[in-house]
Amino acid sequence: MAGSTGVMEDNMYEFFRGQVAAIAPDCVVIDVNGVGYRLLVANPYSFHVGEDTLVYAQLIIRENEQSLYGFNDQEQKRLFNLLLSVTGIGPKSALAILANVDTQGLAQAISANDVAFLTRFPGIGKKTAAQIILDLQGKIDQHLDLFTPEVADSAAPASAKLADALAALTALGFTEREVKKIEPKLVKEQLDDTDAYLRAGLKLLTKH
Missing domain, CATH: 1.10.150.20 (5' to 3' exonuclease, C-terminal subdomain)
Structure with a gap:
């Protein structure tokens, strides 16, 4: 049991090796021999659809929920x-x-x-x-x-990369108001990929 959060950790899974099948603002789906595992991750846009990857995993069990968390x-x-x-x-x-x-x-x-x-x-x-x-x-x-290391997703337009990064920041728990406040600053950055926008956003949101 961790702290007093009512969360139980289970190391039933050590890692998954497979292909990235899908990416969402809060998770990635890893295809392991035809079985898709949904893993909640800190930065989903450090992954890229179609790439082979190895993701370390932690199963978290709550009263009414079992969730897999993934790590680089x-x-x-x-x-x-x-x-x-x-x-x-x-x-x-x-x-x-x-x-x-x-x-x-x-x-x-x-x-x-x-x-x-x-x-x-x-x-x-x-x-x-x-x-x-x-x-x-x-x-x-x-x-x-x-x-x-970051891998550029240069195929996507800048507006799509930024939108994905903003959605990821919201998924991490920052409020829409906080995210909207930094959006103009991120637009000016003109960065190469979603991961870079997400990291820049985190810097702005957590700076002193």
């Missing part, structure tokens, strides 16, 4: 489970934190007791931020590399 590597999965061990952190909040590109900043915020940084994430109030610091100080390496 074992370190990202380890951090997810560390976050779930904190009282008040559920899977959705943990994914929102994982989606933040500045992992060193996260580790430094925890080390420096920086409550303000942590409360930038959706669903994280001051009490929960303080609990994260209390529980995870000394447990997170400041040099974790939790993200795979």
Whole structure:
């Protein structure tokens, strides 16, 4: 059982190796020998339809729901489970934190007791931020590399890439008002792919 969230972790699945069949703002579908597994992930647009991939997995069981969560590597999965061990952190909040590109900043915020940084994430109030610091100080390496290299999805028009990124930010728990507020700044960026727009959006939403 993780914290007091009523969430039970089950390591029935270690990873899935297959082809990316579909991408949505909050998940990817991996085709493993004809069986489609839906995995909730922090950044679905780091994946690309049709590519072969290996996704580390964690099964989360609640009273009325079983959900699979996916991760780029074992370190990202380890951090997810560390976050779930904190009282008040559920899977959705943990994914929102994982989606933040500045992992060193996260580790430094925890080390420096920086409550303000942590409360930038959706669903994280001051009490929960303080609990994260209390529980995870000394447990997170400041040099974790939790993200795979970006691959440009240059075939999609810029407007579609941005729209997908905005939908992904909403799926992570940021409000539509927050997302709409940063949209003009992202439009000016003229970035190459959805992943880049999502990362830029996260920087804007979580900056001091």
